[in-house]
Amino acid sequence: MRLFTRLSLLSPRARPLVAGLAALALLAQSLAPAFAQSSNRPRMSFIRDAEIEQLMREYLDPLLGAAGLRKGFIRVVLVADRSFNAFVADGRRVFVNIGAIMESTTPNQIIGVLAHETGHIAGGHLARLRQELGNAQAIAIIGTILGGAALIGGGRSGQVGSDGYGAAGALMGGSELARRYLLAYQRTEEAAADRAALKFLDATGQSAKGMLETFERMANEQLFAATRMDRYLQSHPMAADRVASLREIAPQSPHFNQKDPPARQLRHDMVRAKLYAFTGTASEIARRYPAYDNSLPARYARAIIEYRTGRLDNAIRQIDALIQAQPGNAFFWELKGQALLEGGRPNEAIAPLRKAVSLAPGQALIRTMLGHALVATDNPRFMDEAIRELANATGRDPENYEGFRFLAQAYGRKGDEGNAALAAARAALIAGQGEEARRLARRAMGLLPPGTPGHRLATDIFEQKPERNS
Secondary structure, eight states: OEEEEESTTSOTTHHHHHHHHHHHHHTOSOHHHHHHOOSSOOOEEEEEOHHHHHHHHHHHHHHHHHTTOOTTTSEEEEESOOSSOEEESSSSEEEEEHHHHHHOSSHHHHHHHHHHHHHHHHTTHHHHHHHHHHHHHHHHHHHHHHHHHHHHHHOSTTOOOTTSOOHHHHHHHHHHHHHHHHHHHHHHHHHHHHHHHHHHHHHTTOOSHHHHHHHHHHHHHHTTGGGGOOGGGOSSOOHHHHHHHHHHHGGGSTTTTOOOOHHHHHHHHHHHHHHHHHHSOHHHHHHHSOTTOOSHHHHHHHHHHHHHTTOHHHHHHHHHHHHHHOTTOHHHHHHHHHHHHHTTOHHHHHHHHHHHHHHOTTOHHHHHHHHHHHHHTTOGGGHHHHHHHHHHHHHHOTTOHHHHHHHHHHHHHTTOHHHHHHHHHHHHHHTTOHHHHHHHHHHHHHHSOTTSHHHHHHHHHHHSOOOTTO
């Protein structure tokens, strides 16, 4: 599992939209600047992990099929935030906070969340939201003009009327009207996504009980705050209202009492243990997975926290015991390789990572880690293998930032400066560093033979219009 911070997973067109949504949710800025400016772009920390991404893909793909969307085209992106949240931003990715997975005690609960987000994509809500942003800006302008007219007719500047508004209040009225209009639109779309989620779950033979359980938990958390909340200033319907609707509709499905298969529940518990171990403290893991708990998820979590806290030899012994229990589990071999690699023993990491690749040849992130270990040895005889593995990984996953970064290093160790510059340019492009990507691409253009695929790709990167404040 790797954590990194960048904005680049969002397309340039989607970034202002996300900035606007964040501003709307916080109600912290006036309407026009919130949606018109992209300089205050949100920076997010993301997690890449082959095991978790594979499980989320298995959860999501049947829902996409039921929605008539292409499987594999839309993927789950893991946001390194332990709060319970998920959202879509560009129609190609579902962003899921790791907290949503960690707090979902059953697969069915997080599947309900994914079904809801699939409803947003299938309903074209993002495209329509962009249209509504324009409508909201028009309402703000009209409201401001009318507010100004009222002031002109109302007397001296700064005079306070019977409604308690002075000049500033009247001029703010346009933004307030627009905000309420947009929030009402969002609540409608959220309700539509809930209805679509129920349809997709039913079509795939899955229960909506997990979705109901999630909203029941949210309603309990809102219980005291709800009495002080203005439902017309919320971007989502009140959780209690959603629960009432689900309680009426969800049990009508013949699949309502369908339970997750034990094997799926175990895999879900494993990724939850992994997330807790990689993001929590040793004391938290000791409480959540005490030594007397001999379950596979508990042993997984304890092995991870051992290596994370510097007790590498203990960690390797525990990981070896996991491998003995499930020798065909590629992710146990991957963990052993990662522990050795990050423990400063890259030569020893190669064998378990090669084994992990042999067990899961389609996992680009495992191949990336193997390539990293090969490069980290600084042994010239490993560089050709490193390039093969990293080229394979980046070919399977074109947004693989680390893959391109290590590929650039491998080419550099081979003395191939042209391809090193091109790989580094692609890494910079993924990281949202537009000017740096163009600089590196220009260097690659001067080193690679004209007319070759590499030269054409470098030219394409160089000719892209750089983003401001990237």
